Amino acid sequence: MGFRTVFVKNGETLRVKLDNLEISKNREYFVIPLSDIESVILEGEQTSISSRILAKFAQYHIELIVCDSKYLPAGVFLGLGQYHRSAKRAIWQSNWTEEQKQALWTVIILRKINNQIAFSEIANVDEERLETMKELRKNLKFGDESNREGHVAKVYFNSHFGLGFTREDDSLPNACMDYGYAIVRAQMARCVVAQGLLPMLGVFHRNEYNSFNLVDDLMEPFRPLMDYYIHREILTKEDKYLTYDSRIQLIDFLNQKIKIKNKKIYINQCMIDYVISFIKAMEKNDPAYLLDIDLINFVECEGK
Amino acid sequence: MFDLPSETKREMRDYRIFRKSLLENGFVMLQYSIYYRSLPNRSSLKKYESILKRLVPPGGNVRLLYVSETQFQDMILLAGSRSRQEEIVGANRLVVI
Numbered sequence: 001m002g003f004r005t006v007f008v009k010n011g012e013t014l015r016v017k018l019d020n021l022e023i024s025k026n027r028e029y030f031v032i033p034l035s036d037i038e039s040v041i042l043e044g045e046q047t048s049i050s051s052r053i054l055a056k057f058a059q060y061h062i063e064l065i066v067c068d069s070k071y072l073p074a075g076v077f078l079g080l081g082q083y084h085r086s087a088k089r090a091i092w093q094s095n096w097t098e099e100q101k102q103a104l105w106t107v108i109i110l111r112k113i114n115n116q117i118a119f120s121e122i123a124n125v126d127e128e129r130l131e132t133m134k135e136l137r138k139n140l141k142f143g144d145e146s147n148r149e150g151h152v153a154k155v156y157f158n159s160h161f162g163l164g165f166t167r168e169d170d171s172l173p174n175a176c177m178d179y180g181y182a183i184v185r186a187q188m189a190r191c192v193v194a195q196g197l198l199p200m201l202g203v204f205h206r207n208e209y210n211s212f213n214l215v216d217d218l219m220e221p222f223r224p225l226m227d228y229y230i231h232r233e234i235l236t237k238e239d240k241y242l243t244y245d246s247r248i249q250l251i252d253f254l255n256q257k258i259k260i261k262n263k264k265i266y267i268n269q270c271m272i273d274y275v276i277s278f279i280k281a282m283e284k285n286d287p288a289y290l291l292d293i294d295l296i297n298f299v300e301c302e303g304k
Numbered sequence: 305m306f307d308l309p310s311e312t313k314r315e316m317r318d319y320r321i322f323r324k325s326l327l328e329n330g331f332v333m334l335q336y337s338i339y340y341r342s343l344p345n346r347s348s349l350k351k352y353e354s355i356l357k358r359l360v361p362p363g364g365n366v367r368l369l370y371v372s373e374t375q376f377q378d379m380i381l382l383a384g385s386r387s388r389q390e391e392i393v394g395a396n397r398l399v400v401i
Contacts, residue, residue, distance in 0.1 A: 003397055004396070004397055004399055005397065005398050005399070006399045006401065007399065007400045008401045009400075009401070011401060017327075018324065019327075019328045019329070019330070020327065020328075020330060028388055029389075030388070030389055030393055030399075030401055031332065032393055032399060033329070033330025034330075035330060036330060248398070248400055251398060252398050255397045255398055266397075
């Protein structure tokens, strides 16, 4: 299992060299064993890459994230069918019942709301607004049929970034969130595919144009963690836009630690465990098996 | 660390295959005949130990030494300098190139 994230800015070529990834930049060569790599992030538009290395990436479950000219992650390349029993998983997954899916979704969304409230408490949001969010949480119904998620999110974002805030604005917090969520999403997609699940069949998201419905479902509890991390590491600086250093910092989110079952583990490892626990919850038909991703356990591990 | 005989053609061939398989398994040359590889945890040390045991050619002298990350970082350089590979890749979880 890989443990390294490789970020390449304006590299020249990526090649395979004896089961290693060889990166050349400014006439310097670096080799990294493929089996060590978890993900590769490419920025800048001059890097050339061979189909041979893409095939190797797929075999080794390495995700490749490509960024556009605004430095935002634009696409993910993932291997398919590299899991040893992918057909079995796919058939099983397409047979999930509506009730099973909704039960899981209720738990996932409750965890997300919990984390949003926890972060709001840390950020000293008005008591009144906290109460509103807690009130909305109380009314969470099975399968979130009354869309409490959306209502909480509105109060949550408005409390943190002001009343006029929308996720469509061209502002620094939005740029950070777009970037940060894309990193989390790509990592989650990698974990999902590595376990042989089909990322397009979700438990709640069912957009027919989205090939990552399941990923978008599963990553929900991690969003407030990223928000907190952005708040702590980037918004405290005086930057006006998303700088190179900030982008590296956001990628390093995956190397932060979180306490799970009284053990401190890296976030990227935690995501793998989380997906495995999701599979177990589905198999046993009991949402209680789903790993609890708690913001407080993340805050505690600050400074490693 | 290794010393391998290179008298006969057969021995030369064994040496080439051994060196190549070291590189394939992610080892990097530190200096002549000394190769290293950083690993995330103890269980993978054992894994690579057994891989190496399978690879060693007969009639050579090959040694394996486990060194912690801190010990490796504290290595004193008496002459020469660290390679860029060591600095940038090293044992880092986030490699920025």
